[in-house]
Amino acid sequence: MKLLEKLVQTPGVPGREDRVRDLILQQTKGLFDQTHVDAMGSLLCCRKPRPRPRKLQKGSGKSITASPLKVMLACHMDQIGFLVRHIDGKGFLRVQPVGGFDTRNLFARMVTVCTAKEDLPGVLNPGGKPVHLASAEDRKKVPEIEEFVVDLGLPVEQVNKKVRVGDMVVIRASFTQVGNTVVSQCLDNRIACWEAIDAIKKLKYHDCEIWAVFTVQEEIGCRGAGPAAARVQPDVAITLDTTLCCDTPGVPAELAITEQGKGAGLMVMDSSAMTDLKLLEEFEALAKKNKIPVQRTILPRGGTDASTIQRRDMGYRVMTLVCGTRYIHTVTEMVHLVDLYACRDLLVAYLQSAK
Ligand SMILES: [Zn+2]
Structure with missing residues (x-):
């Protein structure tokens, strides 16, 4: 929670993300093989595959492919x-x-x-x-x-x-643990930055090449993610973000979008991006295998960085992994720890198995 607290307490509105970027760079020393700041200010961090030592590898002895699967994690680091x-x-x-x-x-x-x-x-x-x-x-x-x-x-x-x-x-707002939740401003979207960093820290071996991309200017029209995707050219792009959680009084159940404490949100579609169906099913199967709670969700209005990534260049396969957030876009955004950890754990499971 220390890192998450630091992330939410560091100011960074669209176009002014440099303090958050510096914090991430400082907190991820040794985690990545290469880092790059692009012209718009997005931070692109590459971690090459860390294959299992040969004697531990099961199966046919097939060697790791020359060009590993490139997985991009898009986490916007700006706040409203x-x-x-x-x-x-x-x-x-x-x-x-x-x-x-x-x-x-x-x-x-x-x-x-x-x-x-x-x-x-x-x-x-x-x-x-x-x-x-x-x-x-x-x-x-x-x-x-x-x-x-x-x-x-x-x-x-x-x-x-x-x-x-x-x-x-x-x-100015405090970061507070309230019951089984954390409450703070800009959990949208510093929790995504935290999820990506914490998941990668937990990895021992992985065959995919990971590109953790901390994007800029999402809150004013997903501006940074497209150019970053064009540079990475990922085989799979996973956007990590918050989404609505309106399971509170005064909202009909069919408009809740997600329910607090029911697990990571697998975004089937929002109004600007369609999750690749195969990826959706892959994530769902991984969740089942690893006993990680998940919930499918559709957001009728709104979107994430996936919108610009999906349609960049000749198109990319995208998946949007979201964490339900009550009171979103206020300074008392509330996230349930079960949901937060489910997002992180599912990401670990995916990165460990992707090849
Ligand atoms: Zn967001």
């Missing part, structure tokens, strides 16, 4: 957040969203404004009157993102000296 858009005459900041927060969840939030020199604490609130002065009409209104301002508690001259348009703004 904001960039500073405007500094007004009093030093209040207006923000540009990068990724989709529901503004109903943005009242009275502590934020961090990450400037070139330092990280400044601030308070995010919509402009307008406090509850004491607001009319009944005012109180019903849900403000647009344009109405939110960040207050840095500093005079305008100092704000102008420290802050620039384009600086990253993220919400």
Whole structure:
């Protein structure tokens, strides 16, 4: 959990993923044979096959193929957040969203404004009157993102000296274990980064060539994954991500998408990608063999990096492995440990058997 906590506490909105990338590089020393940062900023990490010593190999004595199966794991490392858009005459900041927060969840939030020199604490609130002065009409209104301002508690001259348009703004929230779950901001999608790293750490032998790719700018239209896939040219691309888990009061059961604690989600399709049927069945069989809980799921609206990977170049075989997340795209995203570990264990099982 230490690594996951570090991952979620490191800010990285679309286009500003460098801190997360540096953390991953530092935390994976010795795990990969080659690493590469592409022009967009995605981190591509290659681990060559680690075949079982010959005497341990069962079967016909067939040698390992000259070109091993190339498996790409796509984990987006960006989180939803904001960039500073405007500094007004009093030093209040207006923000540009990068990724989709529901503004109903943005009242009275502590934020961090990450400037070139330092990280400044601030308070995010919509402009307008406090509850004491607001009319009944005012109180019903849900403000647009344009109405939110960040207050840095500093005079305008100092704000102008420290802050620039384009600086990253993220919400401050704690990482907490709640019952059998973890609750934090940006579990979407740092859990995927964690799953990939932890799964590879657990591997002893594998015949496939693994490309763990930590992609950029997923939250603003899956922009980094396509170019990364074009570089790797994988035989199989597995996208790791979160998905909706709406098994909570007020949502009909047929719209739950996943159920908490029922295991890793095998995404049959979402609105922008279709999982390769053979891969889906392979994952399901592996889960059964290794007694890992899984649930099939379909997401009628929404998508992941699989959307751009699948249609890149002459097309790629994709599989989307998801972890159901309650309260997704809030700063209290909740993931059940059974589901999280099931995703990781299924990944281990696949990488160990893929060839
Ligand atoms: Zn995501």
